Amino acid sequence: MKKAIVIGATSGIGRSLSEILVHNGYTIGVTGRRLERLVSLKGNDQEKIHYCQMDVQDSTTVESICNKLVHELGGLDLLIISAGIGQENRSLDFSTENNVIETNIRGFTCVADWGMRYFKEQGHGHLVNISSIAGVRGNGVAPSYNASKAFQINYLEGLRLNADKWGAGIHVTDVRPGYVDTDMAKGDGLFWVAPVELAAQQIFNALKRKKKVVYITKRWSIIGLLLQIIPYSILRKIG
Ligand SMILES: NC(=O)c1ccc[n+]([C@@H]2O[C@H](COP(=O)([O-])OP(=O)(O)OC[C@H]3O[C@@H](n4cnc5c(N)ncnc54)[C@H](OP(=O)(O)O)[C@@H]3O)[C@@H](O)[C@H]2O)c1
Numbered sequence: 001m002k003k004a005i006v007i008g009a010t011s012g013i014g015r016s017l018s019e020i021l022v023h024n025g026y027t028i029g030v031t032g033r034r035l036e037r038l039v040s041l042k043g044n045d046q047e048k049i050h051y052c053q054m055d056v057q058d059s060t061t062v063e064s065i066c067n068k069l070v071h072e073l074g075g076l077d078l079l080i081i082s083a084g085i086g087q088e089n090r091s092l093d094f095s096t097e098n099n100v101i102e103t104n105i106r107g108f109t110c111v112a113d114w115g116m117r118y119f120k121e122q123g124h125g126h127l128v129n130i131s132s133i134a135g136v137r138g139n140g141v142a143p144s145y146n147a148s149k150a151f152q153i154n155y156l157e158g159l160r161l162n163a164d165k166w167g168a169g170i171h172v173t174d175v176r177p178g179y180v181d182t183d184m185a186k187g188d189g190l191f192w193v194a195p196v197e198l199a200a201q202q203i204f205n206a207l208k209r210k211k212k213v214v215y216i217t218k219r220w221s222i223i224g225l226l227l228q229i230i231p232y233s234i235l236r237k238i239g
Contacts, residue, residue, distance in 0.1 A: 081129040179191070
């Protein structure tokens with residue numbers, strides 16, 4: 001039986017992916033800060049779900065909590081990082097920016113590094129991170145969010161380059177969603193907003209195929225391509 005850990009499984013994409021994994025025969029370990037959400041998720045499937053409350057910002061506890069979950073699961077094949085935050089902050093309040101950096105950069109790096117060291121040791125495994133199409137270019141509304149997602153995209157490529165040298169059994173998937181209908185996707189002017197179940201199913205399909213990079217939903221790959229080539233003079237009209 002396959003074993004997976006989902007970081008940030010209390011809501012949105014992480015929760016939906018957790019349900020899909022269990023439905024597809026995985027035993028899973030789930031984390032997040034909201035304990036009551038973890039308890040209710042386990043309530044759906046007592047045998048197959050283990051949980052541990054975890055704040056990714058607390059790098060002193062991440063490793064021991066992840067090790068504890070692996071011990072309970074009896075191994076690990078797949079690590080999905082879906083924990084993330086983003087906030088509008090044109091006024092550049094530093095505590096807001098710092099909170100995003102602590103979660104999306106420090107927290108992400110701490111979990112991803114732990115997972116890759118584990119996979120290197122055992123010779124196989126699959127790291128999946130939910131970054132964002134936002135990481136492709138800068139944005140004035142939420143500068144730290146886009147920049148943190150750019151960090152994740154670049155870092156994942158570095159991890160994949162390392163993994164390629166470690167052998168054929170270690171995979172890294174960078175998932176770049178457009179808008180998905182979760183607590184995070186708020187505000188006006190949103191378009192092509194995907195139902196969370198559809199997004200999670202497409203992510204699951206992509207990870208089964210060990211895709212390196214995938215846009216969710218598929219049509220967001222067009223926007224991803226456009227963002228990479230449009231000049232700054234156009235970007236300033238939209239960002
Ligand atoms: N929704 C979109 O349109 C969209 C688009 C592109 C990318 N994404 C990315 O997708 C990922 C999942 O977001 P979502 O849309 O599913 O939003 P969500 O429903 O708000 O889920 C965010 C998850 O992250 C967890 N989290 C946040 N801060 C945490 C912390 N300090 N420690 C541990 N867990 C933490 C939350 O759990 P707790 O609050 O319980 O800790 C929750 O489970 C994020 O990385 C986001 O940037 C979303």
